[in-house]
Amino acid sequence: MRITNKMGLPQPFVDAATSEYAYKPRRYSVTALLKGVREAILQRRHDAEIEQDASDMVWAVFGTAVHSILENAQETDSQLKENKIAVDMPNGYELSGVFDLYDDATGTVTDYKTASVWKIQFGDFSDWRRQVLAYCWMLRRIGFDARNGEVVALLKDHSKSKALIGKHPEHPVARISWEFGPSDFDEIGQYLVGKFAQIEACEQLPDDQLPLCSEEDRWARGESYAVMKKGVQKARKVFKTEAYGDATEYKAREWAAVNGSDLYVEHRPGEDAKCIGYCSAAPFCSYWRERYGEEA
DSSP states (O other), X not given: OEEEOTTOOOHHHHHHHOOOOOOOTTEEEHHHHTSOHHHXXXXXXXXXXXXXXXXXXXXXXXXXXXXXXXHTSOOOTTEEEEEEXXXXXXXXXXXXXXXEEEETTTTEEEEEEEEOHHHHHHOOOHHHHHHHHHHHHHHHHTTOOXXXXXXXXXXXXXXXXXXXXXXXXXXXXXXXXXXXXXXXXXXXXXXXXXXHHHHHHHTTSOGGGSOOOOXXXXXXXXXXXXXXXXXXXXXXXXXXXXXXXXXXXXXXXXXXXXXXXXXXXXXXXXXEHHHHHTOTTGGGOHHHHHHTSTTO
């Protein structure tokens, strides 16, 4: 990836935003496998062409700084920190990963995150769970009794005043934990083996023939019909599209007609949040170009 500096920021900031990570053939990291196959392959295939400006990487720099500070802390005799591990997969590929902290006394993998308050409020931690579960699975493959996982999330947009009056988290740090059993390790093992099989089958395909990322991978928000009141910004009720969009729209208009003459229905088109603002490979993806980019 090429890092640009359109704002003329100090070189130390640009250096902090620059990664020296180099892709290796037939080796994929845990974080890469948590992405869609198309995204993972396009990112490494076009790494030399992908550009990102240092000014857009402030939170990545913040996360790196946090990890650096925690890495310098002294671990106990039972702890390992910032260790890179790699395990061989059945098809000859290699899975790599770097866990932030492992405590052998408790069998716990800890991963540090910088996150938004929204993540905690929304409460979907399935991606975090899968990541630390994968690290536990890898550690077990090399002889450790890893059986618990946790994420310690630093909330970059926490507000003390909001915490006093609403559903805002009480503290600027959140801790989410899991206990893993045999079925969890079977689940992640099957997921990882299946993902590597997909990658092997797709690596030689042209860009436009790579399988489309799933709705989950694209952070897709389906279209909806919001019942609005004139002069009020917040929707009275939102009807999410199901199997048939027209039926959903009809239900929204029917509800508005029954509940007030000053109500109207606003159509909200669906969108893919990750494609729009969080996928560095987007310019090389035919789906993104057709829907959001130069071909839209």
